[in-house]
Amino acid sequence: MTPRELGCLGEDLAAKHLAALGWAVLERNVRLPGGEIDLVAREGDELVLVEVRTRSESRLQEASDTVGPEKLRRLVRAGRNYVARRRYDGFWRIDLLALDRTGSGWSVHHHRDITGGRYDG
Template sequence: MRINAKVMRALEKSVARENCGAARAAEKPRETKERPAHLAFGTAAEETAARYLAGLGYTILHRNVRVGHCEIDIIARDGDELVFAEVRARRANPVAAPEDTVGPVKLERLTRAAELWTQHANYMGFWRIDLVAVTLYDGGEMNIELIKNITEPVI
């Protein structure tokens, strides 16, 4: 397989950055900081969504997969179909529910990321994009809603 010179340079830069980061990490231990509350909330929502999907019979394959500039929150299998699940979490808000925060740009990015992932994995079967909307109400009550196939069916 012949690698494009531009791709090779990018790969070499990436490896150099990794090596540089590893050398710095060996020199001085990192201070651990608490995660900001919104990031901790998002992580907890993704964990809850993964457990919810598993409870519905989905098999969780991967979580937090970076594809280009997009992240796929959960990649799972629902029977014979591959599912790319986007998790959206909000505290109870009368203005915007979690499912209302996925617009056309995000849908396009999710679709492109799923296409790239399936190409890279040589996956030729059916797949879809689902949305798991998590709403946290005052008092700790949580509502989880699964919206299947938020885009058109794709082969």
């Protein structure tokens, strides 16, 4: 499986995971100045921009550990651009859904509000 195919599979699994939680997935792969947003979803009244990270069994680093300071800055920039272009003035946050391939399937780790509500990056 190519890295692109793995990423697409991870986004499909993440969208299904969020739908199973009762979230509405509004958009996928939104490209904006400053970056891309993998999934845009709504949890109740909150807009959630979701970064999806997927890793195969053979990787040394877990998916949760692959988002560093520069990626966070890009996510914040993309998030700001998204809400500005949509003229959205409500609460929004950035979540991380990390999927790691295991011998028996997929391990899903959901990290909520990975910027701690700070959008000054």
